[in-house]
Amino acid sequence: IVCALRKPWAALARQTRPASALFSTNVSPTISEKPMSGPASSIDTARVRKLNPRTPGTRHQVRIDRSHLWKGKPFKPLTNAIRKSGGRNNAGRISVRHRGGGARRRYRKIDFKRDIFDKPAVVERIEYDPNRSAEIALLRYPHLEGDEAYRYIIAPQALAPGDEVTTSMNELKMRVGNCMPLKHIPLGQDVSCVELIPGEGAQLGRSAGSYLTMLDKQMKEGFALVRQQSGEKRFIPLDSLCTVGPVSNPLHKIRKLGKAGRKRHLGKRPHVRGVAMNPVDHPMGGGEGRSAGGRPSCSPTGVIAKGFKTRPKNKPAPLVYQSRKAAQMEAKMAKKGG
Numbered sequence: 445i446v447c448a449l450r451k452p453w454a455a456l457a458r459q460t461r462p463a464s465a466l467f468s469t470n471v472s473p474t475i476s477e478k479p480m481s482g483p484a485s486s487i488d489t490a491r492v493r494k495l496n497p498r499t500p501g502t503r504h505q506v507r508i509d510r511s512h513l514w515k516g517k518p519f520k521p522l523t524n525a526i527r528k529s530g531g532r533n534n535a536g537r538i539s540v541r542h543r544g545g546g547a548r549r550r551y552r553k554i555d556f557k558r559d560i561f562d563k564p565a566v567v568e569r570i571e572y573d574p575n576r577s578a579e580i581a582l583l584r585y586p587h588l589e590g591d592e593a594y595r596y597i598i599a600p601q602a603l604a605p606g607d608e609v610t611t612s613m614n615e616l617k618m619r620v621g622n623c624m625p626l627k628h629i630p631l632g633q634d635v636s637c638v639e640l641i642p643g644e645g646a647q648l649g650r651s652a653g654s655y656l657t658m659l660d661k662q663m664k665e666g667f668a669l670v671r672q673q674s675g676e677k678r679f680i681p682l683d684s685l686c687t688v689g690p691v692s693n694p695l696h697k698i699r700k701l702g703k704a705g706r707k708r709h710l711g712k713r714p715h716v717r718g719v720a721m722n723p724v725d726h727p728m729g730g731g732e733g734r735s736a737g738g739r740p741s742c743s744p745t746g747v748i749a750k751g752f753k754t755r756p757k758n759k760p761a762p763l764v765y766q767s768r769k770a771a772q773m774e775a776k777m778a779k780k781g782g
Contacts, residue, residue, distance in 0.1 A: 490695045495702075505702025508695055514569040519582055521591040523550040526575075528711070541744075546711025549574040555583075555595040556637065556645035558611040558623040558685055563587055567607045567621070570599050570692075577652035579692040581621075583609065597621075598637050598650055600689035611685070620689040626668040627682035629658045636691045638670070639684035646685070648672070653694035656686075667763070675771030679763040718744070 490509070497503035531543035552573050565583040573580045581599040600620050603609075609621035615628040625642075629635055634655040637646035649656050649672075659677065660669040667679035701707055704714070719737045723730035726744050728737035741749040766774075 490693070492695055492698065501703035501705065503702070504700055506698065506700040508693065508699050510572060512570065513579065514571045514582075518550065518552055518571060519594055519596070522553045522582075522594060522596050524553065526551050542713045542715055543711060544713045545708055547574070547709050551575055552580060552596050554580065555597050556647075556650075557643070558597065558637075558646075558687075560585060560595070560611060562610070562612050562614075564608045564610045565595070567603060567605050567609065568594075569605050570603065571596075576650070577693060577696045578650065579652075598646070598687070599692040600636055600687055601692050601694065602689065603692065613683075618688055622688045623685050624688075625683050626658070626670075626680060626686055627661065629668075629686065629688075631658050631660070633658050633688070634690050635670075635686040635688060637685075637687040638680060639686070640680060642681055642683040642685070646687070648680075649686075649691060652691055652696035655690035663765075669765060671771075672768075674768040675766075675775065676764065676768040677766040677771065679765060718742070 493507045493509055495502040495505050495507070526549055528546070529543075530545075531538050531540040533539040552571075552575060563585055565585045568582040568584050571580050571582060576598075579599040580596050581603055583595045583597060585593045585595070597609075603621045607621060609619070609623070610616055611623040613625060616622045616624050618630070618633065623637075626635075626638070634657055636649035636655050638648040638656055639645060640647045654673060656670045656672055658668060659671055661682065663669050664679050666682055668682050668684075669677060670680055671677050718726035718728035718741075719731075719735060721729035727742055727746050728739060731738065743749060747754075
């Protein structure tokens with residue numbers, strides 16, 4: 445049974461594939477189709493599931509199809525235990541609100557530096573990682589032995605088990621998953637897992653579906669000009685490593701948990717509005733009946749919540765060529781002019 449979803453994000457799906465090909469409603473919460481041979485990492489193959497409203501929790505629930513991912517446990521030598529704090533500091537007092545509980549998880553150690561050069565690695569499998577929105581890939585380096593032969597990386601879109609990926613300071617083929625310096629990336633190419641400082645490891649373009657676009661390599665000596673998805677344009681050293689292709693799991697942003705219980709499984713506790721509290725608990729609390737708070741929205745400590753800039757005014761940003769806000773204004777004016 446195929447249904448057209450009347451949701452704001454349905455337009456996104458129609459831009460990539462017809463709704464009938466992308467969204468499917470199954471009779472039961474389990475997937476009846478056969479698992480795909482390759483990963484559903486690409487926007488062309490990614491699928492979501494809209495469940496039948498058998499319960500209130502499934503009525504609006506939208507899940508990402510993970511039938512292509514590894515069904516077993518992670519590679520244990522590349523994991524660490526996570527000790528939860530429940531948002532408490534060393535004095536036992538809550539320092540970060542809305543944290544606590546959640547399913548137990550192990551941290552997957554990701555190779556952000558990609559520092560095994562000029563040696564091909566084989567993608568063993570694509571896995572789910574509970575600690576991030578992107579999928580991860582387990583690589584095996586044939587020239588190494590034992591546990592040292594395996595590394596986890598952020599999986600780019602369309603990376604499949606059996607593919608070969610390589611890291612090199614020299615120019616490589618524009619193949620998804622290959623890692624090379626920005627100076628070898630052609631203009632217009634989308635990349636992910638980009639280093640801000642050469643050798644420090646990837647810091648930009650690591651979340652699901654994210655990417656940076658190469659714009660220029662000659663405007664500033666020794667730097668490449670890239671555009672982030674926010675619209676911000678910044679200079680990054682040409683020797684910084686990057687991975688070819690956008691990050692996997694592009695439909696992550698359109699998922700809907702459907703019920704509060706799934707939020708609790710993620711380790712997040714309820715948010716209580718300040719206007720619903722007493723004056724002793726929040727600056728916006730108190731008042732007779734329903735009140736608007738009597739002041740601009742703020743945090744429990746009184747920090748303005750909307751429009752207040754927390755970045756120091758004198759802190760320099762010499763490598764930012766165009767800020768996000770300026771880029772958005774430029775796009776808005778261009779749209780009006782068109």
